[in-house]
Each structure stands twice: as C-alpha cells, then as structure tokens.
Amino acid sequence: MEKGLSDPAKGENEDGEMQLKKTIGYLGGVSFIMGTIVGAGIFVSPTGVLKYSLLNVGVALIIWTICGIISLMGALCYAELGTALPLSGGEYSHIKRALGSPLAFIFIWTAVFNKPASNAARALLFAEYAIQPFYGECPAPEILKKCLALAVLWFLGILNGRSVKMATWVQTVFTILKMMALSVIAITGIVLLIRGKKENTARFESAFSGDIPDAAQIAEAFFQGLYAYGGWWSLNYMAEEVKNPSKNIPWTVMTALPSVTVFYLLVNVSYLTVLTPKEMVSSVAVAVTWADRVIPSVAWIIPVSVAISIFGALNSSVFTLGRLSYAGSQSGHLPAIISMLNVHYWTPAPAMIFSTVTASIFIIPSDLIALTNYFGFSLWLMIGFTCASLIVLRYREPNLHRPYKVFLPVAYGMVAVSLFLVCAPIVWSPKVQYIYAFLFVLGGLLLYLPFVHFKIHFEFVDKITCYLQLLLEVSHANCKCE
Template sequence: MGSLCYAELGTALPLSGGEYSHIKRGLGSPLAFIFMWTALFNKPASNAARALLFPEYAIQPFYGVCPAPEVLKKCLALAVLWFLGILNGRSVKIAAWVQTVFTVLKMMALSVIAIGGIVLLIKGRKENLARFENAFSSDIPDASQIAEAFFQGLYAYGGWWSLNYMAEEMKNPSRNIPLTVMTAVPAVTVFYLLVNISYLTVLTPKEVVSSVAVAVTWADRVIPTVAWIIPLSVTVSIFGALNSSMFILGRLSYAGSQSGHLPVLISMLNIHYSTPAPAMGFSTIIATVFIIPSDLIALTNYFGFSVWLMIGLTCASLIVLRYREPNLHRPYKVFLPVEFGMVAISFFLVLAPIVWSPQVQYIYAFLFMLGSLLLYLPFVHFKLHFNFVDKITCYLQLLLEVSPADCKYE
C-alpha cells in the first residue's frame, strides 16, 4: 500500500529528495523541515544498524559459538560505512554498478536458503514439520507488541520508500517507478517468506530469536561442508543494502540544502566527479555517531517509530495534493481508499506503542522532532545569517573542491 502511494508521488513529482520534496509541496515548508531534521538522524541510524549487521556475519563464523569482540565489530562497521560514503561521493556510476552486482549476489544467496527449505519440507522429516504444527499457538499480542513487530519486520521491506529519492535521476520515471514497485515488492515478499519458512524447518523459534546470525546457524546445520557460503552471501547482501541507503541519504541532504533548509555547502557538487560529496560526507558523519551505542533493536525501534510518522505525513501530502492540485499530471494514480488506509496504518504504528506501552524515549523523539522548529524559525523563516558562515563556506569549498550546482529548487 505504501509503495503504491509513493509510486503516484514519484511519477507526478519526480524530484530529488523523495519524501522531503513531496511533504514540502503538499504540507508546507515547516513540516518538510521537521521531516528533514528527523530523517537526517533516523536514516543514518538505519545505516548504522546495517553497518553493525555487516560484521555480525563477516566476523562471527571465525569465532564459532563465541561472541566476536565488540571493538572489532565496530571498527569493521565504521570501515564499511566510510568506504561506501567515499565511493558514493566519488562516482555515481561505480556505486550503481556495485548495487547491481551485489543485488544479484543477494538474490542467489536467498535462493540457496529458500530452495534448501523446500527440499527439507519435501523430504517430510518429522522434526522439520513439527515446528509448523503449532505455529500460531502463542498468546495474542497487544497493540504495542504488534506495532513494534511491524517496526522490525517492515525494516526488511524498506526499499520502496527509497525509490523516489532517485526519481529525478531516473530514465522515464513515469513507467519505471510503478513497474519496479509492482514487480520488486511481491518478489521480495515471496523470497523472504520462503527464507523464513526455511529457517523454521531447521531452527526452533527460540533458536531464531537467540541466534545473532540466523543464516549462519541455518547453514551450519543444513550444509556444514560449505556453510561459509551463506555468511559470505549475507554479508554481500548487507553491503548492497547499505550502499543503496547511503546513496539515497546523500540525495536528501542535497535537496534540503537546495531548498535553503541546510547550509549551502551541502548542495555543492565536486568539480571533478559532479557528485554531492559534501552531502555524502555529512550523512556519513552522522551515521558514524550512531554506531557507537551499537544496540540494534533500539536503533531499529527508534527508526521504525519516527519513519512511520514521516510515511504517514507523506501519504497525507498525497491526499492534499489530490484535492489541491487536481490537474497535476499523474501518469499513475493509486486507488484513493489505499491512501487513507495507509495514513491510518502509519499513525496506528506511531500511536500504539505510546498508548499501550508508553516509554520515555517516545517523548524524547517527539521533543526532538519539534525542537527542529527552534532552528527553522530564525534561520529559515526569518533568514537569520552570519557573515562568518560565508567565510567558512568559502574555505571548505576550496578544501573539498566543490562548487554550487547549476540550478536550485524553488
């Protein structure tokens, strides 16, 4: 439902910046600034979570049942994060090529696990089938648990909200965005469903929860002689996902700077590679800070809570644009009840944990988002400016070898 709503926005308004640009057009500059302020922290938090997953699969096989050292995992996570940040800051073509190669490798790895599970089910061993006999016999979760489960489950399906960030650089977005959504989302759903079924043919739910690297545990039991293939493949998968996320986050910072919501330096392009190198560096630095705590569940829950509020606002902007700009050219139009349903679901996912399981971090998250207005009012609305900022910008331009882009967003 969310991907279909975003497909309409991406085809009608193919602008760099994705959700930020759509909220600005539909709901106004203040809400767009709140979104950008929030996204500049929750999206790097997501990148940090992916970077921390990378060493879990890359290092853990060398330590067997023993946990790998935390310092080593953090160092490798930082190295991968900065490698991809520099890569995306230097060449869009190389980053796109890396993404294509690693996506193919990821699908091959998922195919191995999915086919392995199908083979085990066909053999019909009692121990493999027994885990499915009472698969839905647990206690019914409350609304808060359902929402938090969605945060963590939908985290794996998050590519659809990233597609619009590259709409401006896409060939024929009117055709390619809906086509991508309608083929990729079902394909990912089928693959992940088969993979999880495969896990449950070998592991108990308790083992799945307790395992740091589920695919590694699965491989050790199903294909022990070549078990190293699976952690290597999952590592490749995480690397590719992190690469695409880094690419997208740079576009958000770039669009925000073009609109005057961030320092002008961030919207500048490298004079040698024509890439938004300052924007990539800015987002990579923020993600680096989030790697320090290294609490994956906390990062994922915070990311899920804030991102679904932003998704709700984005879908609300779609509804507003339907009525405010009925003559806007829309190559693709989603069924209107889907838009209202998506807004309702998004706000349920935001409000359910607060109402049924209130925690202080949710209050902090709201205060953090509203705190962005303390910057918006003086520096954006009233255009407060300090001369020393221009001197710093000029110095950094020379140091980083960047210059303003040819055009600006209005």
Template sequence: MGNDGCDQVNEENRSQNGEMQLKRTIGYFEGASFIVGTIVGAGIFVSPTGVLKYSLLNVGVALIIWTACGIVSLMGALCYAELGTALPLSGGEYSHIKRALGSPLAFIFLWTAVFNKPASNAARALLFAEYATKPFYGECPVPDVLKKSLALAVLWCLGILNGRSVKMAAWVQTVFTVLKMMALSVIAVGGIVLLIRGRKENVARFENAFGSEIPDAAQVAEAFYQGLYAYGGWWSLNYLSEEVKNPSRNIPLTVMTTLPSITVFYLLVNISYLTVLTPKEVVSSVAVAVTWADRVIPSVAWIIPASVAISIFGALNSSVFTLGRLTYAGSQSGHLPTIVSMLNVHHWTPAPAMIFSTVIASIFIIPSDLIALTNYFGFSVWLMIGLTCTSLIVLRYREPNLHRPYKVFLPVAFGMVAISLFLVLAPIVWSPKVQYIYASIFMLGGLLLYVPFVHFKIHFAFIDKITCYLQLLLEVSPPHYKSE
C-alpha cells in the first residue's frame, strides 16, 4: 500500500490474531433464517393481490401460479446451491459470473447492484417506519421527517450490528424469522379452522375454483411475474457461502427444506385470505392481512400490523447483511475501493463494506423520490439470475473436474436460463417505457468506470493516503488467506 504505518499494523494484526479472514459461523438454522427472512417480507401480509388480479379473480389459476412460482424459485435455488458448494465465496452471483463469464460482466452486475440493492433497503426501512409509527397517528398521515428519521436510525442500527458481529446479526435474524413465521401460522391455521367448520360462503370459493374467466397468456405471465416477486430472496444464501459451516451439506439441505416450506405457507395463507374475503375484497384491500384480522380476530387485530413491521425488519436485516458481503467481494476483486475489502481486527467482520452500503442506502432515504427510479431495474434481477445459471452451464463444460459436492440436473439450469430471458423481456415488450432504456444505459455505463480504473488500472496516489487514514480510524486490516 506504500504506507509503512498501515503495513506495520497489518502485520501485527496477523501475528496476533492468526489468519485474518471471515469465519464460518453460519449453521443450517441460521442459513434457513436468512433465506426465509429475506423472502418473507411485507408482501404476503400487505398486498398479495397481483397474482389474483392478473388471474382475473380465478382462485384456481391463482393458487396454481403461486405453486409454480415456488417451483421455479426452488429450481433457481438448486442451481445456486451447486455454485455455492463448488465455489463457496462471498458475493453470490457476482463471484460466479466473474469466474465463468469474466470480469466486465461481473463489474456491470456489481455496478447495478450497488445502486439497486441499497435503494431496496431504503424502501424497506421507510416501509418499516410507516408501519411502526402508524398506530400512534391513527387515520392521520405520519410526518415525513419522522418516517425518514426512524428509517435512517433503523438502517444504521442494523449496519452497525452487522459490522460488529456476525453471530449477533444471525441471532437477530433467527428471532425475527421465528416471529414472522408465527404470525403467518396464525393466518394459515385460522383459515384451515374456518374451512373445517365448513360455512357455505367460505367453502364455495374453492368448490368452484376455476369457475371465473380464464386469463390469457399475457395475463398469466404478468401474474407469474407478480408471484415470483414475492419469492424474491431465494438467492441470499450464496452471499454467505464463505461463512457457512460445512457448505457442501448445509447449502443444499437449507435450500431443499426452506423453499418447499415457504411455498406451502404461501398457499395456506392465500387460502386463508380467500376463506374470509371474496376475491374482489382481496384485490381491493390495501393491507389484506389487516382486513383479515379485523374479520377473524378483531380483539387482537393489532398483532398483524406489528407482524408486518417485524417481517420488514427481519427482511431488512438479511438484506443489509448480504449487501455487505457483495461489496466486500467486489472490493477483493479490485472493483471497489480497497478499504471496502478490509476486516475489523477485533471482530473479523467486513465493517467497511457494511458502512459503505449503509451510507449509499441512507442517501436514497433522504430524497426518497429516488427509490421510484429503481422500479425500472426489476428486469436486471432476472438478467443476473439468467447470467448466473449460464455460468453454471459454462463451468460444467469448461471446468468438468471442478469439485462439485452437489450437482443439479443440468436441464434445470437450461430451464432457468429460458425463464430468466422471458422475464427480462416480458415487462419491456408488454409495457415498454423509456425508463427501461435509461436503466439499460445506466447498467452499460458502468463500463466507463471499468475500462480506465479496472482494465487499465489507473490509480491516484492520494487514494492510498485516504485508505491508510480510514484503516487506522476503523481499525481494519486486509484479509489474509492461507495458500492452498
């Protein structure tokens, strides 16, 4: 680095603490909590209307689409499980795309994610603030300053927590995942009880499930898109691969148990909603779970809004954790400033990466209108999933001797590539907007930074001085891995 003081600190840290690297502290239960906690956010509680709306209120078609979305998510997660066990590295898709498809594509993914994922975290933090403060204001709107202040406070609390202790972050994730699943269980069991009682108006909607108009192909595709959004987050475990205990066993096992469980829960919760509410009421409700609670458990209906806030908090914690690993991996590859790849010398956590991603998310919260821009980056998520599954196929043929503790059935990977391509093109073809062009230009614009600073390695001396000062201030040191 060219700074004797910083180099001396690095050597002292290594000699005192051994090899500076991320620790494997995430077991099966913690991994399952991260996947469930990321997938199950506010959507299933607040507004599971998209699938039913585009299914033309056809209950049977809607439930089939929910099931199909769960199967597609499981297919994708199994593809990621092979990559995560063969290449147990932090960074998820970024690391796999870089290995198989090259540094430029990986940089475009990182460039897009560093813009899109913090904006998503900002949106979650604002939504949490909305639900956490709403009970104190009743029908009155919550002051914007209060919402933004609480959102910033929550964001920084989670950023600091994740930067200080992986075990504590995993513990928080586990607790909030259990709480949100308990709330979902209340809704699911409540629906089953009402069905068993067999009131005519409750059962009739399922006896004639396919009686309504059948949607056309475009509407089914749109409903499918809405359903897959509710399953978003199944890829989160790959960001933690470097910290998972016995990844060869725990990553596939976690995927194979959590995704089917979430699919069953989603089906039961939707059945419960439709047992109590008509399809029209579901589609017109702003918060379906709250409407359900007012009908079924009016005396303790406050449990559901509280559960929504808990659910959002757990999803935000998981997203903050995984985003830190992404920026950490990008910095290790030279795609972000060096300081972002360093670990705290006391806790061996990527504290600078957590600070970096939290600062960007905070910028989005202050002028929250910016968050709306990221809605047009939805297609980029499936573009990167498609590239990741393509990476699996490429590595199968290019590196056949790579040790793969788990191998997915190869046609599953080809199927995911085809589905991803369809989901990338669908919103652009059906509802073309100029914003999609801007989003594409922004993604490709990352190459304007890649060419000079990564490919040609243009470097400024003052950056080394800033890095050294930050290193001493934050008490961080570069990771150091034993040679194989």
C-alpha cells in the first residue's frame, strides 16, 4: 500500500501504520452499551432498591428513574471526551491527558485487579445458571462450575482477540435476546395493568403510602440502583474503533441509556404487578419467582435468559478490559508486549490474553472475588476523576476540537455525585477492609516511581518480549504496513 493513503477498515492510518480497525457502528455501539448494562441484576435481584426504600413502591420507582438520569449524565460527559479524544482505554486515557500520568497509573493499577475479578464473578454466575437446571434442587459441583467459567472466559478472550467484527456480532445477537426477554416481562406487566384487576393494581394505587426512608437508606438504595446501571461507560474504551465517533458516540449514548431506563422501570412495574413488595424482597431471583407465577409451563425461559444476559455482559466486559490493558501498555504503564497488535487480525491479542489470564487466576481461588467488593468506592473515584478531567480540559485546552459538548454543570454534578458515592460507604458503614483497599490503590505509586517515573529497566524483559512477539505474531501499533 502506498504511503500517505489510509484504509481504516484494514487497520492502517494515513502513514500506512498499523492501528485498531474502525469496525463499530451505531448499532454495534448501542449493543455494547446496553449489553454491558443489562446483566443478571434486573433478572435476579432488583430487591435492593425496594428494600432500602422501606417497601415504598413510589420512592423505589423514583430512585430507579434518578439512577437512570445520573447514568445518562455520566455517559454524556464521557461522550464529549470520547468524541474530542477518540482513544482506546476509556477513563484511563482521559485522566492521563488532563490530570497526569500518576493518577492514570493508579487507575490502571486498580483496574487490573478489580475488573478481571468482576469478569471472573460474571463467568462463575453464568456457569451456575447454565449448570444448575441439570441438577434440580441439588447443588452443582464447584469444580464443574469453575471449569465452565474458565471455558467461557477463554472462548470470549480468543473470540475478541481474533475478530472485533465477530465480537460485535455476538454482542448484538445476545443484546437482542436479552432485550426480548425483558420485553416479555414488561409487556406482560402492561397487559395485566390494563386488565385492571384489583390484585394487580393495588401496589400502585397507594404507591407512596409506606414509610419514607431516611438519608442513609436512600443512599443505600441509590447504590443498588446505580450498580444495575453499571457499564454506561463502556463505549469510551473502544472509541478508537468507532466509525465516525463524533456522530456515533453521542447518538449511541442518547439511545441506549434512555432505553435501558424505560425497560428497567417497566420490568419493575411488571414485577410489582404480580408480586407484593414483601414477596419481591424475600425472593432470591425475582424474575424466576415472577415466571413461576405468570408462565409456569415455560418458566425455564427466565433462567436461560439470565445466562444469556450474563454471557452478553461478560463479552462486552472482556472486550473493554482488553482495550484498557492495550492503552495502558501504549503509555508505558504495562509491559510493552501488551500494546502490540496481531499482524493477521489487527487486534490487541496480547492484551486480550493478559486480561483473560488475570481473570482466570481469580476464578481458581474464587474467594479472592469477595475482596473486590470493597473496591466499589474506587470505581466512582475514577468516574469523578474522569468528569473532573472534562472540566480541566475545558479550561486548559479551550481550542480542542469538540464535536459534542455537554452542558458544563452536568460535569460538575457528576463530580459531586461521585464524591458522595465514594465517601458514603466509608462514613455510614466503616470497615477495616476499606482501609486495605485504599492502601492498595495508593500502593500503585510504589511501582510507578521506579518503573515509570525513573524508568528502571531490565534487559531480560526485552528478551522475553522478543520471544513472545515471535510466538504470538504481533507487532507494535506504529509498525509500517507493506
């Protein structure tokens, strides 16, 4: 290919250098966002919001709505950053640009521990729902669940490492399937409400008649709701691979988040149409209880839908984690081999292998996953840093081309929300584990100073990198294409 020509579809830029392919369009972006957000939570246990709302139906539905609005606010902030700086790595790339390398390193240091553990937890949950129907009321063997979880992780790791187009296609199919399942629940609830039977409408006629929760309980309810919306930030991790990002990123965000919010509200209304608030709170898997009550002859559809939902969310999470590792390596914050692209597929195969191996380690002694529950505050800390990055860049780089600009008070609001969600669990339920988690986060600086700031380097690392480069058939992203 002649130098100076570009072919993004083949993974080449204007100088004929290797780069990630631009293969994700509008539909693929919507599928990734919705597929990441809609996991097992809305099917299994949307009881937390209702529980901490003191079974007050009206308050619970308002909280679900506000959680959707907060998620949309955050996604719009990320849309501005993604269109102005369409780079792989999501928050990491934006924090590094605006707030500096040390904070970016702390982010990736925490994410390399926390995000693979989250993937491991999803894989184990998928295995549980996929295997349990074959064992009836008896518990499925742990070794079998772990083997299936490992198999699923590696299948998705290899799939995402070989073909972005195939991974996007899988994500689209599984997103459609899970939204069909949610549609069945939502439409059934609407039909039951239209029929107007007393037992179906009673909960809504006196929606605000229950006790009003206090501030701490409302905060806990918001934690539960926002957890169900987790994943709205996923598109920024693949901004470099989005076709026409200045147009597609904002439109995918403004399509996906309102759609998920509407679905979540309709599904909760459907649950409350069939079940009382006390029945919902006491149910381990609300959707399964709902199906046993409404469609007992085909109630097995719901466990299958849960497994499909988890699989789709896991696929998206595997994809984004690989891009985060890739971006971190490009900046010198992770080993150089991770920033290389496969010469046949132009995909970050080493990054996918690295993230999949890390998640596999968490599956084997699965008790490690419990430790990551105390890192929830770090997620919102980094979201706060990212939204602060938007504010900093507005003032420091006013001439930066921004195809989309969010209303600036929205960014300030997200910083305030993030600060509250970081401090609330530590203040209201202080535990020594939070101190350990905080020290772990800061511990990243002990690696940053010698290996990044002072650039301490070992020659044997170069030899290992060269060997792996030949073995995996990978090359640096700035390598010239013939």
